[in-house]
Structure formats: C-alpha cells, structure tokens
Amino acid sequence: MSSAGQTLPRWADLFLLPAVNLAVALLAAGAMVALVGQNPMEVIRVLIDGAFGSQRGLSYTLYYTTTFIFTGLAVSVAFHGGLFNIGGEGQAIIGGLGTGLAALWLSSLLPAWVMLPLMLVVGALFGMVWAAIPAYLQAYRGSHIVITTIMFNFLASSLLVYLLVNHFKVPGSMAVETAAFAPSAKLPSMTDFMALFGIEWARSPLNTSLFLALAACVGVYLLLWRTRLGYDLRATGSSASAAAYAGINPKHQIMVAMGVSGALAGMVGMNEIAGVTGRLMLEYVSGAGFTGIAVALMGRNHPFGIVLASLLFGALFQGGAEVSFEVKGFSRDMVVMLQGFIVLFSGAMAYVLAPWITTAMGALRRAPKEDARG
Numbered sequence: 001m002s003s004a005g006q007t008l009p010r011w012a013d014l015f016l017l018p019a020v021n022l023a024v025a026l027l028a029a030g031a032m033v034a035l036v037g038q039n040p041m042e043v044i045r046v047l048i049d050g051a052f053g054s055q056r057g058l059s060y061t062l063y064y065t066t067t068f069i070f071t072g073l074a075v076s077v078a079f080h081g082g083l084f085n086i087g088g089e090g091q092a093i094i095g096g097l098g099t100g101l102a103a104l105w106l107s108s109l110l111p112a113w114v115m116l117p118l119m120l121v122v123g124a125l126f127g128m129v130w131a132a133i134p135a136y137l138q139a140y141r142g143s144h145i146v147i148t149t150i151m152f153n154f155l156a157s158s159l160l161v162y163l164l165v166n167h168f169k170v171p172g173s174m175a176v177e178t179a180a181f182a183p184s185a186k187l188p189s190m191t192d193f194m195a196l197f198g199i200e201w202a203r204s205p206l207n208t209s210l211f212l213a214l215a216a217c218v219g220v221y222l223l224l225w226r227t228r229l230g231y232d233l234r235a236t237g238s239s240a241s242a243a244a245y246a247g248i249n250p251k252h253q254i255m256v257a258m259g260v261s262g263a264l265a266g267m268v269g270m271n272e273i274a275g276v277t278g279r280l281m282l283e284y285v286s287g288a289g290f291t292g293i294a295v296a297l298m299g300r301n302h303p304f305g306i307v308l309a310s311l312l313f314g315a316l317f318q319g320g321a322e323v324s325f326e327v328k329g330f331s332r333d334m335v336v337m338l339q340g341f342i343v344l345f346s347g348a349m350a351y352v353l354a355p356w357i358t359t360a361m362g363a364l365r366r367a368p369k370e371d372a373r374g
Contacts, residue, residue: 064313066210079301089287091262104168131263133152178279188208
C-alpha cells in the first residue's frame, strides 16, 4: 500500500476508493466504446441485464464468481504474508488434477458423503504441495516467488496435458478427457439444491461449491484476524525483520502462507470438475488464477472485498458474453478491453486517485468547522 493509501481511513480504503476506481474505469471504458462507434449506455444496459437480469444470467455470474473467490483468496493469503503468488493458475490446475484423480479412482467405491469431502481435501492437498515447492525455494534457497510460481504455472499445464493424453484419456476417443465419474463424485447443482426447498431454479453450471467458496471466505477471515497463526503471518508480511526480532520465523511463515494459498487455489476443481464437467479435462481453470490477482487487488485482500470483486468479475464475464452476442459489432475483444480497464484502474493504478480522495475528504471535514467558526 502506498503512503497515500495509508492516509485514507480503513473504510475508505476498503469501500470508497474501489468504488471510485470502478467508476473511473467505467467512464474510461465508456469513452473507448463511444470511440469505436457503439453506444456506451446500451452496452452497459445489456451487460447488467445479461449478468443479473434473469435467473439464468445470475446463475452464470455466480458460477464464475465461485471460481474467482477461490483464486482471489489464494492471492490474498500469500499477499498478507508478504508474497506475490502468481502461481494460482498452476495450483488450481494441480488441485483439480488431485480432485479428478480421487474421483476417477474411488467414486465407484465410495458414497457421496465420503467421496465429496475426500475430493475437496485431496484437491486442497495437491494445490498445497504444488505451492510449497516455490515457497521452499524462496524461504531456503533465495529464489524469487514471482519467478518460480510463473514457471510452475507452465509446468502444471504441461503435466496435465501429458497425463491426460498418455495415461487417463479414454482409449479410442478423440476428446482429451477422462471417463465420466460415478454419480457419488458430483456436487448437487443449484437447481437440485433449491428444489429441496420447493424453489424452481434455472439450469446452469452453478452448483453448491458456491457455499464452499463463501465458507472459505469466513475461514480465511478467522485465520488471518482471529488466530495467532494469522497474526504471525501478517506480521511477517508487514516486516520480516521485525517479525524475526519478535521471535517469529519468517521462513516458516512463507511456507504457511503459500501452503494455505495453494490449498485455496486447489479447491477450484470442486466448482469446475465436481460441480460441472463430472470428468477431468483440459482448460478447466481457463485463466481464473490470473483473474484472481485482479480480484484480490480490487478487494483489498480482504475476504469481504474479494467476494464483491469476484461478483464484479463474474458479472463482467457473463454480461460481457451477452454483450458480444446481443450488441451488433461489439466483439469479444471489446469485452476484454472493458475487463482490462477494470484491472488497470483497480489494480495497477489502485492508489493513483487516493491523494485526490484524501484531499476531498479533508476539505469536507474542515468545512463544518469553518462554518461553525464563521
């Protein structure tokens, strides 16, 4: 956080600054949309309607939101430990691999009440182990975490391709995917879950892993702000030398931060594999690990903020897809441009506007005092 950002009250840093950044991003995106000959208000209307205007649209938005919550939390935990984990993509891939292998080998033998928790735990462990390797390299060998996690993204992707093509693909099939899992490895869809309460819900990929993501948010909050482990981790992230002086082992905290981070990223497989595809296949992460970086930055690395930022990016993905279909001449590349402005102003330029907001808040606080004196 910049010095300018530190002068803002906590509530303003968490809520006001992201809201202002989002508004500026939308204004800049609207200007670009107008420059290419489109109506910005029409694009925004279709985007919002596509993301929230129907039960089906909302379901897709929440489906994307679920994945972004996991990857955003993964980036956030590492950040609180003073680490920039760019390896969420690879950790999600390997976590999904663990989730898929557990289902492939055991789903025909175990009931759902055993199989589903087992898939969650195995996926988290696979992601944790994958993240622990670059953590060890930084803590005990001095390798920079950014470089190693980027490399491990490519390694994870290549490993998944190799295993699917050479070992787990259905013989004789052209599709690079495993056989379907037994029903015990399938998370209930939101349609089936809501039917238990007599509520009709539109068919979509949305499933009950949304509740797992929200539970993960609560767990991360409790870990970071209500436990000694979380205090040690945040102290190390603030100043490793000061933490060491206080008796906290920074190397141990690096391993803890990256381990928890990898476990969270590894849970993505529950949404994509256990909740939707019902089999292990390629491209089930599809860049969500990198989107998680923007989500964490926009959410100020706080679980509540990450939920809101994930919802925003979920809406951009779903609403953007609707815009590319509904608005003539508005391509998918233009949707990516809109997302890019959000990332630019909420991530890379997050605190550019902070001094202006600080000045404005100071002026508003001084005005009543001057009126009282006058």
